[in-house]
Amino acid sequence: MPSFTPVVFYRDPMAALKWLERAFGFETSLLVTDDKGRVGHAEMSFGDGHIGVGEEWGAAELIGPAKMRSPASLDNVGTQFTRVALEDGIDQHCARAEAAGARITQRPADQFYGARVYRALDPEGHVWCFDQKISDLSLADMEKASGLTMKTSL
């Protein structure tokens, strides 16, 4: 079964795993540590989805050396973010994340493309975007609602 796993890098991946469990309800499914307790690689699952968690300098094992950084090491700049689909309960999910210390940068709100969305920053500045489908829209519906042009190929 092919799958895409976004991998995110942290200064303190062990703290990140704990925080992601508490704040978002992700579950650690694989944790690889060396004899000093340093995280070599970790995987978390959430429903049918997966993410990878690595240490910013120590991620060489799976991914390659030296260029991986936490946003905390780059003045909160990021090169990618992670989108997570929720079945239901997005407002409660946001409240739970906020209670755990997430900075909510966009409160849950309905979007023209038929989803309710919120965005949060984790303690090291990674952006997480959660969405929950609220209506089934065709591309034509979305184009009408937004004034944008949507194509289905390059």
Added chain:
Amino acid sequence: MDVPPISPLIFYRDPKAALAFLERAFGFETRLLVDDGQGGVIHSESAFEGHVVMVSGPPSGKWASPLDLDGKRTGSVHVQVPAGLDALCGRARAAGARIEREPADQPYGDRVFTCLDPEGHSWSFGQTLQVMSADEMAKTTGRVIQEKL
């Protein structure tokens, strides 16, 4: 369109070139493209067997391409394929991917290669050769392997 449960959104200076590269190099297919009318991409989805990466750019504010950061990046994407890993690496190389690690068998039971795309985003590809238990992996890797925190 079905949306997978978790997917990455990646920023590129030239998102259309990136989408074309992902098609040529990895065999992904662009299935949604929302143009900003000025050469940029507000949102897009590049799909591979039901999974997607989203591509957007050029980045602004707190977003950047690795090109803007001397190659540094805050994430990467791992793709697990059912078969054909070596051929995929050959295809990626021919399309201009910079192969960082050539396909090689790993002690945890996968064969893996890693590469950089033209803007320096990192991709790893794996194919499972042998499904291993945590205990077996611990033995072959010399690491401590846990299946929960």
